[in-house]
Amino acid sequence: MKMSNDNRQDKDMASVVMACLFIIMGLVALWDTTNMVDSDSYVFPRAIAIAMILFSLALIFWKLAKPVAKKDADGVGASNFRRIALVGVMLLSCMLMPWLGFLISGFATFFLLMLVAMYDAWTPAKKIIYPLIAVAVVLGFYGLFANLLQVPLPIGTLFE
Amino acid sequence: MPGFENLLAALTLVNLMLAFLGVVAGTVIGSLPGLTATMAVAVLVPLTFTMEPSSALIMMGAIYTGAIYGGAYSAILLNTPGTPSAIATTFDGFPMAKQGKGDLAITLACIASVTGGLVGATFLLLLAPPLAEVALAFGPVEYFWLAIFGLTLISALSEGNLLKGLIGACFGLLLACVGVAEISADIRFTFGNQVLIGGIETVSALIGLYCIPVLIDLVATPDRHLKVTHEPRGFRFLEALAISWKHKFSLLRSSVIGTLVGILPGAGGSIAGLVAYSEARRSSSRSEHFGHGEPEGVMATESANNATVGGGFIPTLVLGIPGTPPDAVILGALLIQGIRTGPSLFVEGASIVYTFIYGLFLATFLMLPVGLVIGRYAYKAIITIPKALLVPTVAFMTVIGTYAIRNSISDIVIMILLGVVGWILNRYGFSPSPIVLGLILGSIAEQGFVQAWTIGAATGALPKMFFGRPISLVIIFFILISLFYPVVRKRWLKHRWRVTHEDE
Numbered sequence: 001m002k003m004s005n006d007n008r009q010d011k012d013m014a015s016v017v018m019a020c021l022f023i024i025m026g027l028v029a030l031w032d033t034t035n036m037v038d039s040d041s042y043v044f045p046r047a048i049a050i051a052m053i054l055f056s057l058a059l060i061f062w063k064l065a066k067p068v069a070k071k072d073a074d075g076v077g078a079s080n081f082r083r084i085a086l087v088g089v090m091l092l093s094c095m096l097m098p099w100l101g102f103l104i105s106g107f108a109t110f111f112l113l114m115l116v117a118m119y120d121a122w123t124p125a126k127k128i129i130y131p132l133i134a135v136a137v138v139l140g141f142y143g144l145f146a147n148l149l150q151v152p153l154p155i156g157t158l159f160e
Numbered sequence: 161m162p163g164f165e166n167l168l169a170a171l172t173l174v175n176l177m178l179a180f181l182g183v184v185a186g187t188v189i190g191s192l193p194g195l196t197a198t199m200a201v202a203v204l205v206p207l208t209f210t211m212e213p214s215s216a217l218i219m220m221g222a223i224y225t226g227a228i229y230g231g232a233y234s235a236i237l238l239n240t241p242g243t244p245s246a247i248a249t250t251f252d253g254f255p256m257a258k259q260g261k262g263d264l265a266i267t268l269a270c271i272a273s274v275t276g277g278l279v280g281a282t283f284l285l286l287l288a289p290p291l292a293e294v295a296l297a298f299g300p301v302e303y304f305w306l307a308i309f310g311l312t313l314i315s316a317l318s319e320g321n322l323l324k325g326l327i328g329a330c331f332g333l334l335l336a337c338v339g340v341a342e343i344s345a346d347i348r349f350t351f352g353n354q355v356l357i358g359g360i361e362t363v364s365a366l367i368g369l370y371c372i373p374v375l376i377d378l379v380a381t382p383d384r385h386l387k388v389t390h391e392p393r394g395f396r397f398l399e400a401l402a403i404s405w406k407h408k409f410s411l412l413r414s415s416v417i418g419t420l421v422g423i424l425p426g427a428g429g430s431i432a433g434l435v436a437y438s439e440a441r442r443s444s445s446r447s448e449h450f451g452h453g454e455p456e457g458v459m460a461t462e463s464a465n466n467a468t469v470g471g472g473f474i475p476t477l478v479l480g481i482p483g484t485p486p487d488a489v490i491l492g493a494l495l496i497q498g499i500r501t502g503p504s505l506f507v508e509g510a511s512i513v514y515t516f517i518y519g520l521f522l523a524t525f526l527m528l529p530v531g532l533v534i535g536r537y538a539y540k541a542i543i544t545i546p547k548a549l550l551v552p553t554v555a556f557m558t559v560i561g562t563y564a565i566r567n568s569i570s571d572i573v574i575m576i577l578l579g580v581v582g583w584i585l586n587r588y589g590f591s592p593s594p595i596v597l598g599l600i601l602g603s604i605a606e607q608g609f610v611q612a613w614t615i616g617a618a619t620g621a622l623p624k625m626f627f628g629r630p631i632s633l634v635i636i637f638f639i640l641i642s643l644f645y646p647v648v649r650k651r652w653l654k655h656r657w658r659v660t661h662e663d664e
Binding site: 014015018019022025026029032033036037038040041042043044045048049051052055056058059062078079080082083085086087090091093094097098102106109110111113114116117118119120130133134137138141145148149150151152153154 | 195199203323324326327330331333334337341343344346348349351372375376377378379380381382546547548549550551552553555556557559560563564567569572573576579580585588589590605606609610613614
């Protein structure tokens with residue numbers, strides 16, 4: 001019985017850790033408000049930071065006092081590699097954009113993300129059609145934003 | 161007085177064409193995450209400079225109304241509000257789409273938007289001058305309480321964990337404080353980083369917190385983005401109409417809320433949607449279904465945010481004070497046209513104003529066929545596009561949409577990082593919605609609070625300032641109802657269940 005109980009109940013330590021992080025964040029925010037000169041600037045954020053710390057403390061006590069039913073792990077079989085790759089490619093795109101310009105970094109991002117999100121086999125037809133669609137989408141959005149909406153998209157320092 | 165001749169003037173072929181084009185352009189632009197209704201109007205407003213004033217107004221109204229509705233597409237299909245007005249649409253719209261009812265949600269959103277638009281336009285037609293006085297009665301403290309009213313939605317969005325919702329809201333409120341303080345111009349929470357001086361842009365934060373987690377989960381498994389249990393059944397118009405009829409009172413109440421919030425300068429569609437959602441949830445017999453794909457939730461938000469279009473024009477035209485940000489752009493265009501807004505406009509420029517109001521009705525009616533057709537294709541596209549194309553397309557849209565807001569690459573980086581933070585927090589039970597609420601309502605709440613505090617302290621009547629004004633008291637009353645009604649109702653139902661079973 002005891003084993004079964006241990007298996008199904010937990011102190012939800014993850015929430016406790018998250019609450020601790022929010023307390024640290026609140027303390028940092030409080031420290032930063034000491035640099036503010038005008039009371040109009042610090043009254044509101046200070047009140048919010050204190051409230052966040054108090055709510056986080058309450059959450060810690062609540063989670064330690066009351067065990068919760070253990071949940072089955074979410075996203076079993078999900079690819080963390082692809083998740084990290086997605087975020088990495090998007091951040092890489094931001095870093096390359098000032099140098100390569102929006103269009104080239106956009107093509108690179110689109111093609112890389114296409115590889116990251118591809119679960120099916122690359123058939124000869126897909127090898128031709130998908131890149132063509134990618135080019136059409138990137139050029140379409142570029143045309144819409146740069147020409148119609150007059151958004152000054154980066155040209156890239158390499159090409160200036 | 162509104163006359164038949166103005167209706168006929170609005171119904172010319174040119175005006176019909178302009179209204180149609182405006183609705184189409186607005187809907188398409190509004191559906192792209194990052195492109196707001198303000199941007200849609202601002203980008204297309206130069207097209208109207210050479211037109212007749214009434215035709216120009218009709219086109220701008222059509223663009224605006226289409227853009228507000230367009231925001232529902234990405235909210236329902238991608239969990240990303242196309243415009244901030246559609247934030248609350250994600251709460252039930254995306255769960256409906258996940259359940260395979262995305263087509264129904266889009267049709268419901270369209271019907272609700274048309275209803276809201278018509279109610280707003282009716283108020284504008286019949287009650288504009290007296291309602292404009294209401295806007296003037298709202299001071300800083302009323303805006304503060306209104307923002308707090310919006311924040312009470314946290315209790316509804318916290319999925320049974322109010323503490324996590326409150327922590328999330330505090331996090332959002334702190335994020336809203338980053339950058340230069342609006343009142344005293346102190347630099348806050350930038351930690352020496354120049355990029356943060358401009359603050360965290362709300363729409364890019366919305367895109368990050370809502371869309372990036374969807375992308376992160378989408379790319380991790382080969383499963384489909386949305387569940388498709390059957391082939392799409394056309395527009396599902398009759399089904400949506402029956403649901404709308406069932407919730408007709410909720411639809412009307414939300415439309416009236418949207419109109420009244422739209423009248424308040426600076427409040428805008430996002431607050432209107434949130435307040436209407438909160439009220440719909442509070443008064444619904446199925447309140448526990450809200451947040452899990454309840455059609456009434458989608459209708460409440462969409463009717464309210466489209467009602468702000470007509471509502472927002474009331475102070476714009478009567479007082480010359482823009483009710484919503486797109487109204488400010490339209491006001492500028494009116495000045496270029498040589499139209500002087502003010503109470504006399506409804507007398508001296510009656511033909512232009514009433515032709516425009518009838519044109520707004522026209523554009524709203526046109527939104528029904530246009531919205532249904534575009535919505536159907538958007539839904540079909542989302543469910544049929546292979547994942548290898550959907551993920552990069554959506555990611556590309558988030559990047560270009562975020563960049564377009566302030567032409568800033570740093571905003572894209574902040575958007576992506578906030579998305580990752582949002583995804584991590586969500587895994588540990590911290591829903592993104594309270595964070596977003598805090599972020600959006602933070603500046604309104606702070607500005608109202610500090611101004612009211614300063615006035616109250618200067619006049620030596622601080623408690624009276626916050627708790628002694630009639631409109632404030634009404635809003636506080638609704639805040640208390642919003643907070644405690646669910647608890648009281650739950651206990652009452654429990655008590656009734658116990659009594660019934662004891663009797664048996």
